[in-house]
Amino acid sequence: MKMSKLFVQTLRDFPQDAEAISHKLLVRAGYIKKLANGIYSYLPLMKRVISKVEQIAREELNKAGAQELSMPFVQPAELWQKSGRWQVYGKELLRMKDRHDVELCLGPTHEEVITSIVDGILTSYKQLPVNLYQFQLKFRDEIRPRFGLLRGREFIMKDGYSFHTSQESLDIEYKNMWGAYKRIFDRCNLETKVVQSDSGAIGGKVSHEFMVLTETQTGEDDVFYCKHCDYAANSNHATSKLKDEITTTRFTKEEIVDTPNIRTIKELAQFLKVEENNILKSVLYIVDSKPVMVMIRGDKEVEETKLLNALCGLEIRKATEDEAKEITGSEVGFLSCIGLEDKVKVLFDKSAKNMKNFVIGINQPHKHMVGKNFTKEHDFLDLSLVKEGELCPHCSNPLYVTRGIEVGNIFQLGTKYSEPMNATYTDENGQNKPFIMGCYGIGITRTASAAIEKHHDENGIIWPLAIAPYHCVVVPVNMQESEQKDMAEKIYNSLLSKGVEVVIDDREDRAGVKFKDADLIGFPYRITVGKTAKDGLVEFKTRMTGETVLLSPNEAIKKITEEVDKLKG
RNA sequence: CGGGAUGUAGCGCAGCUUGGUAGCGCACCUCGCUUGGGACGAGGGGGUCGCAGGUUCAAAUCCUGUCAUCCCGACCA
Numbered sequence: 001m002k003m004s005k006l007f008v009q010t011l012r013d014f015p016q017d018a019e020a021i022s023h024k025l026l027v028r029a030g031y032i033k034k035l036a037n038g039i040y041s042y043l044p045l046m047k048r049v050i051s052k053v054e055q056i057a058r059e060e061l062n063k064a065g066a067q068e069l070s071m072p073f074v075q076p077a078e079l080w081q082k083s084g085r086w087q088v089y090g091k092e093l094l095r096m097k098d099r100h101d102v103e104l105c106l107g108p109t110h111e112e113v114i115t116s117i118v119d120g121i122l123t124s125y126k127q128l129p130v131n132l133y134q135f136q137l138k139f140r141d142e143i144r145p146r147f148g149l150l151r152g153r154e155f156i157m158k159d160g161y162s163f164h165t166s167q168e169s170l171d172i173e174y175k176n177m178w179g180a181y182k183r184i185f186d187r188c189n190l191e192t193k194v195v196q197s198d199s200g201a202i203g204g205k206v207s208h209e210f211m212v213l214t215e216t217q218t219g220e221d222d223v224f225y226c227k228h229c230d231y232a233a234n235s236n237h238a239t240s241k242l243k244d245e246i247t248t249t250r251f252t253k254e255e256i257v258d259t260p261n262i263r264t265i266k267e268l269a270q271f272l273k274v275e276e277n278n279i280l281k282s283v284l285y286i287v288d289s290k291p292v293m294v295m296i297r298g299d300k301e302v303e304e305t306k307l308l309n310a311l312c313g314l315e316i317r318k319a320t321e322d323e324a325k326e327i328t329g330s331e332v333g334f335l336s337c338i339g340l341e342d343k344v345k346v347l348f349d350k351s352a353k354n355m356k357n358f359v360i361g362i363n364q365p366h367k368h369m370v371g372k373n374f375t376k377e378h379d380f381l382d383l384s385l386v387k388e389g390e391l392c393p394h395c396s397n398p399l400y401v402t403r404g405i406e407v408g409n410i411f412q413l414g415t416k417y418s419e420p421m422n423a424t425y426t427d428e429n430g431q432n433k434p435f436i437m438g439c440y441g442i443g444i445t446r447t448a449s450a451a452i453e454k455h456h457d458e459n460g461i462i463w464p465l466a467i468a469p470y471h472c473v474v475v476p477v478n479m480q481e482s483e484q485k486d487m488a489e490k491i492y493n494s495l496l497s498k499g500v501e502v503v504i505d506d507r508e509d510r511a512g513v514k515f516k517d518a519d520l521i522g523f524p525y526r527i528t529v530g531k532t533a534k535d536g537l538v539e540f541k542t543r544m545t546g547e548t549v550l551l552s553p554n555e556a557i558k559k560i561t562e563e564v565d566k567l568k569g
Numbered sequence: 570c571g572g573g574a575u576g577u578a579g580c581g582c583a584g585c586u587u588g589g590u591a592g593c594g595c596a597c598c599u600c601g602c603u604u605g606g607g608a609c610g611a612g613g614g615g616g617u618c619g620c621a622g623g624u625u626c627a628a629a630u631c632c633u634g635u636c637a638u639c640c641c642g643a644c645c646a
Contacts, residue, residue: 012595012607013581017639028580037638092644109646143570143644150646157646209646220645304643317643406646443646459606478604512606519606530605539605 001470003505003514007044010517020218022452023148025461029520031469038145038153042445045521048469049448050156054135056187056466057158057442064180066131066160071113073137077103079112082421088314094141106139111417111439114161118435119423125165128425128435129173133160135444147218149449150405160440165427170412170436174206177440181210181408184442189464190451192407195223197234198305206412209234210442211404212450219403226392226399236305239382240390240399247277247297248356251371259368263333265298272359272370275299279359280352280372282335284319284327284344287311291319291327291344293337294383297351298359303385310347310381328363336361338369350380407447413437455544461522462543466567470501472560473523477511477530488529491538491553498561519543525563527556 008030018024026032031046042050058068077095080086086093094106107113114132122128138157145153160177164170178194185192190212197209211223211234224240225232233239262268269276279298284291285307292311294302308316321332327344328335337346340363357371388401418424418434427433448467455462465471472495476488492504503523505514511530518526528539532550540556541548551559 009579009596010607011580016575016581019640034638090644138646140645144642146640151644155646159646409646441646446646475605480604508604510604510606510608512604512608515606517607528605 001503003473003503003517004507006503008521010520018148020147020150020449020453021216021456022150022218022449025452025456025520026148026449029461029522032149038142038151040149040152040154045469046448049463049467050444052467052469053188053444053447054156054158057135057184057444060180060184060187061131061133061158061160064131064176066133066162066180068134069132070134071107071110071117071136073107073139074104075107075110075113077105079116079421080105083112083115083417084420085112090314092140092142094139107136108138108140109157109441110134110136110159111161111413111437112421115417115421115423115435115437118161118163119418119421122163122425122435125425125427125433129162129164129169131160131162131173131177133158133440147449149445150218150453151220152445155446156444158442158444162438162440164436164438165425165433167414167436170414170438174410174412174438177410177438178208181410181440181442185210185212185407185447188447188451188467190407190447190454193223193225193232193404195225195232195234195404196237197409198236198309205414208410209404209406210408212407212454214403214405214453216403216453218453219405221404221406222401223404224386224388224399224401226395226397228397229392229395231392231394231399234404235385235401236303238386238399239393240386241393241396242351242390244277246354246356247275247358249274249278249358249370251357251359254369254371254373256362256367256369258366259334260366262366262368263331268359268368269298272368274359278355278357280355282337282361284324284335285316286319286323287313287316291323293335293340293344293346294349295337295346295352296349296384297355300349300351300384300387302349302383306381306383307347310383311345330361330363331365334361334363334365334367336363338362347383348378348380349383351384353380405446405450405453406443407450408440408442410440411438413439456522459516460520463522463524465524465563468522468524470503470523471564472500472502472525472527473518473521474502474504474527475511475514475518475529476505477514477528479506479508481533484529484533487533487538487553488527491527491529491557494553494557495560498557498564500560500564525560527553527560 010030011028014024015027018027031043032040034040077086093108096104135158139154142153145151162173192210193213195209195211197207222235224238262271265276265279268279276299277297281296281298283294283302304316324332359368359370360372362369389398392399415434424432424434452461474488474492476484479485495502524543526541537550538553538556539548540551
């Protein structure tokens with residue numbers, strides 16, 4: 001490709017409306033252009049990167065025995081009504097009607113479609129297991145799209161689905177996909193950490209996420225991990241042991257005390273000269289329009305996803321102060337489960353289990369009770385957010401927290417879709433059984449963005465060779481010097497003939513412009529044909545290391561060809 | 570949906586307080602000059618100032634509404 005013909009416009013300045021470095025660089029280097037909030041055009045350079053990531057995934061998945069297909073982007077509401085998700089999915093599902101008033105939606109995921117396809121084709125246990133995948137546009141009407149391609153409303157996803165006759169068979173495929181995913185991200189030069197996670201709207205029991213760890217805000221998930229064993233989990237799923245599991249106070253007798261205008265746990269602890277972990281905190285939520293009170297140790301926070309799952313709920317929010325008054329008759333700061341257990345659903349977090357002689361509200365303004373103990377059995381559930389420094393549930397060493405970008409995930413769905421959709425096969429005994437399913441996703445456009453988040457410097461993108469739009473750029477420093485121009489063209493043509501993806505910067509611009517653009521766009525290798533051309537030498541620069549060496553044209557060609565051949569394995 | 574901010578040329582911005590013929594830098598076009606890290610000179614093209622009302626002799630500027638975008642919280646690949 002000639003640079004003079006390449007459809008790209010690089011910008012002098014970073015775009016004002018971008019925050020994430022990958023977003024800034026993709027816009028500035030001319031990879032993407034925004035059409036609407038969270039919706040981007042993929043320009044030729046971006047399209048090439050996407051194709052590279054897809055091809056790596058395709059190769060590894062095919063090797064792992066999966067088969068590629070392609071399903072429709074627009075889906076009938078009928079399917080979603082069958083699975084029950086038409087009501088459940090909420091506003092993220094973009095719905096519409098066609099000219100006949102038939103309800104449709106844009107596919108945010110494809111469990112329903114694949115299940116209906118497979119149900120029509122696979123009828124016997126002899127045909128299972130099977131694993132099918134596609135690369136597809138997805139549309140999710142996100143509450144808050146941001147960070148460019150990291151969280152767009154429209155994005156490209158690799159989604160795969162497997163069908164089985166038994167849990168054992170699913171387990172095997174789950175591990176198979178786990179391995180394939182590791183290899184895919186390795187080949188993209190992305191180090192990932194596999195973490196346990198909540199399965200969210202997709203559903204199912206077992207699920208793992210592949211996280212690219214980052215220090216910045218662009219990693220939108222908190223990941224807790226142990227340095228001594230392989231425990232790692234998303235904050236919405238992480239669990240821990242407390243360092244101070246048993247807590248008690250000097251108050252050995254139940255007593256009501258005045259706590260005037262003391263509304264926060266911190267104030268209360270100071271006022272009564274106890275620790276925050278001596279206070280049993282009451283937090284009031286509204287889950288699917290019904291009040292729910294969570295009793296949790298004062299130094300801990302409620303993890304709302306866990307609470308929602310415990311109740312099999314759909315929608316959760318904290319109660320407002322007015323609602324709290326109405327429900328408890330008291331004021332925020334003095335809430336309690338005492339006397340409320342018949343009226344309101346009360347749940348206990350496991351952090352409260354070993355509290356003795358604790359402090360608790362009594363639903364009376366400006367009063368608390370001290371020296372309280374549990375008088376009857378409660379179920380203590382895991383409803384709390386883990387904090388850094390708490391102990392690993394496996395090996396009791398301290399847990400650490402970091403940020404992560406979720407680039408892929410795998411789920412065991414079980415019969416969550418096949419049962420309501422009545423998708424069955426016939427087993428050895430002639431019985432109809434619902435398919436046992438797994439599902440496996442990779443955010444292709446997100447993976448490309450994550451690669452930039454991890455690989456860039458102040459000059460621009462530093463693509464790993466495997467997913468760079470081109471392997472190499474050839475820069476004739478001065479197009480007026482025929483010696484340089486001719487040598488550059490020879491090298492360019494030679495690389496082309498060897499299957500190297502190469503751009504020649506044939507523009508009349510000065511060298512500085514070409515160098516800046518080469519760095520910004522992120523070509524992994526640059527061959528500069530300049531002053532040393534008359535001595536039969538060119539400059540060979542590796543973007544990743546900044547290393548520059550003088551080589552003969554043939555040596556430079558050989559070096560790149562070798563690197564490219566390594567990719568092909 | 571709640572909190573904060575912004576909409577003026579492809580990109581980055583000034584002008585708005587105190588209404589009076591729409592400007593700067595980059596990019597783009599022409600000519601000259603230059604050619605190893607975003608040169609220089611001269612000339613040129615491009616904007617219904619987000620949109621709709623209102624106030625006024627006169628609105629980018631003041632008022633009202635509306636739409637869009639971005640940032641901080643609840644979603645997820």
